[in-house]
Amino acid sequence: MDDHYQQLLKIKEEKLIKAFEKNNISCMIVKDEKELKNYLKSILVHQKKVAVGGSVTLSELGVIDLIRESDVDFIDRYEEGLTREQMIERLREGLLSDIFITSTNAISMDGCLYNIDGTGNRVAAMIFGPREVIVIAGLNKICNNEAEAIEHIRQYSAPANALRLHKKTPCAQSGQCQNCLSPDRICSSYVKLGYQSQMYRIKVLIIEKNIGY
Numbered sequence: 001m002d003d004h005y006q007q008l009l010k011i012k013e014e015k016l017i018k019a020f021e022k023n024n025i026s027c028m029i030v031k032d033e034k035e036l037k038n039y040l041k042s043i044l045v046h047q048k049k050v051a052v053g054g055s056v057t058l059s060e061l062g063v064i065d066l067i068r069e070s071d072v073d074f075i076d077r078y079e080e081g082l083t084r085e086q087m088i089e090r091l092r093e094g095l096l097s098d099i100f101i102t103s104t105n106a107i108s109m110d111g112c113l114y115n116i117d118g119t120g121n122r123v124a125a126m127i128f129g130p131r132e133v134i135v136i137a138g139l140n141k142i143c144n145n146e147a148e149a150i151e152h153i154r155q156y157s158a159p160a161n162a163l164r165l166h167k168k169t170p171c172a173q174s175g176q177c178q179n180c181l182s183p184d185r186i187c188s189s190y191v192k193l194g195y196q197s198q199m200y201r202i203k204v205l206i207i208e209k210n211i212g213y
């Protein structure tokens with residue numbers, strides 16, 4: 001990144017931090033994986049109950065492995081050999097965790113988070129249950145406004161997730177949302193998180209790179 005781009009990024013980041021602040025959501029910029037992991041290590045302590053939302057971002061950043069190595073009680077939805085019933089139980093258990101770590105599908109410059117969810121456990125936990133919610137997202141998730149955020153989700157997040165999960169949906173074929181009624185549809189709950197009554201329960205960590213979708 002050249003100096004001018006860095007300067008522009010800083011201006012946008014400061015604007016975004018203020019917008020989140022207005023919504024009682026804290027927002028912190030981390031420059032790389034090392035900084036991100038140092039922060040996470042400082043909170044992943046004392047046998048806290050920790051759960052995660054399904055996320056490419058978390059896997060790619062090594063967050064799942066970090067949680068497994070930490071002194072926490074990890075409700076590990078990715079443990080090998082789980083039956084579907086056991087997995088669902090873990091998702092249910094995650095709703096009462098101390099810390100819920102997830103990504104988000106899109107962020108608008110007015111400090112809101114936009115998500116689409118198939119099972120719904122991720123958005124449910126973001127709304128209520130876990131004492132603390134940590135949202136980790138790359139720069140590519142930042143959109144100018146609500147319309148752009150929704151478009152990003154319909155045209156990128158959902159089709160890419162449908163492909164990743166081998167879903168037989170129209171978007172996995174065409175690359176575009178067709179508002180399907182397919183049994184494999186992954187878009188069941190559209191959730192926008194804006195002003196929060198509980199101050200800083202949600203903390204957003206923006207990592208200065210493009211990651212996830």
Ligand code: SF4
Binds near residue numbers: 169170171184187
């Ligand atoms: S509604 Fe259907 S076509 Fe649209 S993104 Fe979701 S799964 Fe794909």
